[in-house]
Amino acid sequence: MVVGEVVMIKDVTEIDRDAMTSLAIVLAACTAIGIALTAFIHVVLGRVQKDVAVRTARLAETRRVLAHEQDERQRAERELTLQQERNELLEARARMAEELSEANGKAEAALRENEEVTARLREAQSELLATARAAGRAEIATNVLHNVGNVLNSVNVSAGVVGSTLRNSRVAGLARAMQLMQAHAGNLGQYLTADDKGRMLPGYLAAVSEALSNERDGMLQEVDRLIKSVDHIKDIVATQQSHASAANVIEPVQPSELAEDALSMQGTALARHQITVIRDYADLPPVPLDRGRVLQILVNLISNAKAAMSSAQQGEHRMTLHVGRFGSDTLRFSVSDAGEGIAPENLTRIFAHGFTTRKDGHGFGLHSSALAARQMGGTLTAHSDGPGRGATFVLDLPLVPASGSATPEAATAV
Ligand SMILES: Nc1ncnc2c1ncn2[C@@H]1O[C@H](COP(=O)(O)OP(=O)(O)OP(=O)(O)O)[C@@H](O)[C@H]1O
Numbered sequence: 001m002v003v004g005e006v007v008m009i010k011d012v013t014e015i016d017r018d019a020m021t022s023l024a025i026v027l028a029a030c031t032a033i034g035i036a037l038t039a040f041i042h043v044v045l046g047r048v049q050k051d052v053a054v055r056t057a058r059l060a061e062t063r064r065v066l067a068h069e070q071d072e073r074q075r076a077e078r079e080l081t082l083q084q085e086r087n088e089l090l091e092a093r094a095r096m097a098e099e100l101s102e103a104n105g106k107a108e109a110a111l112r113e114n115e116e117v118t119a120r121l122r123e124a125q126s127e128l129l130a131t132a133r134a135a136g137r138a139e140i141a142t143n144v145l146h147n148v149g150n151v152l153n154s155v156n157v158s159a160g161v162v163g164s165t166l167r168n169s170r171v172a173g174l175a176r177a178m179q180l181m182q183a184h185a186g187n188l189g190q191y192l193t194a195d196d197k198g199r200m201l202p203g204y205l206a207a208v209s210e211a212l213s214n215e216r217d218g219m220l221q222e223v224d225r226l227i228k229s230v231d232h233i234k235d236i237v238a239t240q241q242s243h244a245s246a247a248n249v250i251e252p253v254q255p256s257e258l259a260e261d262a263l264s265m266q267g268t269a270l271a272r273h274q275i276t277v278i279r280d281y282a283d284l285p286p287v288p289l290d291r292g293r294v295l296q297i298l299v300n301l302i303s304n305a306k307a308a309m310s311s312a313q314q315g316e317h318r319m320t321l322h323v324g325r326f327g328s329d330t331l332r333f334s335v336s337d338a339g340e341g342i343a344p345e346n347l348t349r350i351f352a353h354g355f356t357t358r359k360d361g362h363g364f365g366l367h368s369s370a371l372a373a374r375q376m377g378g379t380l381t382a383h384s385d386g387p388g389r390g391a392t393f394v395l396d397l398p399l400v401p402a403s404g405s406a407t408p409e410a411a412t413a414v
């Protein structure tokens, strides 16, 4: 048993020694392997590093090339765009040049057309001027005719009155009485006292003489009117002649006398239409006035009032003629009637040339009257509360008349 144990101990030591040796060998081998591995790894790493460096350099080169190519491409693109833009610009310039020349052509054509139109306009203007002058002359002629016509109406009526007075005159009775007296010339005394017819003769003669004297008064009145009317016609003609010489006759006139003259020219017609005239005259001194023109206006207004009342069936035929001062520097004439009145929308239209509502009217009276008022520096206005409510026409004139004289052009200014 002990021997066995020694052997055993000896074996253990040997084993340890072998193990140690093996271990050392293993360790050495491991170390060698480690060194070799390290060296290998080192070499491999070096290679890899080198390879990476080469690849990186290549990559950088490639990137540089690529960047360069991109730059080139961008430049080329820019150039292309620029070229395109330049081309477009050139095209646009060409188009513009074309359009410009076209526009130039059009402008020249328009200019030519303009010149032609201007020439035509000038022609038309001179034609118009000529027409206006002719119209002006025609209007003046119408004015004269209208106003003379107005007065001729009165002349006609007065002449008619004188004619019928003469036709129905009691002169015939006087002649018969004279025949009777001549037949009894031998015994006139006895005839006048004893004969039945003879006794009535003195009374008859007295009646005839009174009738004749009334006839004479009436005829004198009519002849007076006739003379005034004829004078007024002369005035109208003289006024128109003075238009030509641009001089108006301004003379001191008693305004109420002027109103009376106008009334007297329309007197017979007023009486025939049974129109009551109310005179409302202020006491005024003579005033410098264009007699003819004022008379012409008043005659027109009175004639219109008369027409407005004769057309109005009912109501009082009453006309008021007012003459007075308005404020300190205006002379006012007004003619009010109780006639057919004027609708509000017609209050201004009635002054227009040719506006009339009368079947025998011309629409000239108020137009020419308003003009005449204006030529004297005054105004003519119409007032009415409406149809059926009468009308008032007011003529206002400056108490110091306008110094300007009317010219034929001014006469056609409305
Ligand atoms: N007093 C008035 N009352 C009512 N309407 C009037 C009066 N005066 C004028 N008118 C209206 O004004 C219109 C124009 O008057 P104007 O005197 O210009 O012409 P007319 O009398 O018609 O014709 P004429 O030219 O022959 O005088 C008349 O037709 C009438 O309608």
Ligand SMILES: [Mg+2]
Binding pocket: 300, 303, 304, 361, 364, 365, 366
């Ligand atoms: Mg009239």
